[in-house]
């Protein structure tokens with residue numbers, strides 16, 4: 277394919293010719309770079325990383341694809357945005373360094389709000405609005421470690437549900453978590469626009485696991501075949517453990533097993549451990565040397581999230597348990 281640009285011109289990317297293009301959305305201080313492969317008419321697949329600035333798996337994977345992917349006979353359009361939240365990524369922190377806001381709570385955003393709100397609005401109106409399929413690549417970042425999963429929002433109708441389930445199945449190294457609509461997310465904006473959408477959550481724990489990168493890589497390859505963007509035999513997919521949450525609260529990662537006060541977190545259980553309800557999971561030692569406070573399981577199930585960073589503030593989520 278011909279490498280056109282780099283371009284920061286305000287051209288309508290949907291009219292770009294066949295080939296590979298680099299395109300800047302927004303301006304130098306508020307925007308993001310996208311790599312766009314245009315093929316024959318077909319699906320429009322959008323994939324991004326670093327909605328949160330401390331998550332490195334998505335950016336690493338997508339940059340590898342940008343460096344090496346040279347499809348022939350591409351059907352449709354593929355848009356890769358390695359780093360959506362550039363300011364947060366540059367600052368090596370989860371949230372935007374200027375306004376302190378969480379981009380994953382800011383959608384659909386506004387054109388005249390905070391930097392984070394404007395970024396959400398830019399992505400939603402200029403990119404997501406033109407997609408037919410969407411993948412948002414997340415991870416536990418610097419503070420958390422996760423038993424990796426792929427998820428989506430249910431409730432958009434039988435057809436979209438089936439499409440999203442099939443998209444999620446492509447990431448067959450991960451377990452699958454379907455849940456109800458939660459506001460503010462990239463997937464909420466996709467849901468409102470009736471775009472079939474999934475997200476992935478990799479281990480995090482301050483780094484990038486090679487097996488997570490391999491799992492994402494395989495998932496993206498599978499997805500391109502599933503959507504018919506590239507030719508190839510349908511892959512044989514592994515069965516995924518599956519859980520569907522009915523209550524939105526269950527899928528709200530920041531709401532479970534909160535630290536009772538600031539201090540040092542000392543876990544007693546490992547990621548992926550199966551625990552009984554009321555089991556002791558760990559404790560938080562206060563900084564003033566007072567007695568530690570024990571953390572007990574809210575429910576029985578598998579530990580899918582564990583706090584990684586030992587220093588905690590009051591209210592920080594320490595564990596999430598899912599009945600897998």
Ligand SMILES: [Zn+2]
Pocket residue numbers: 327328331380414415
């Ligand atoms: Zn994230």
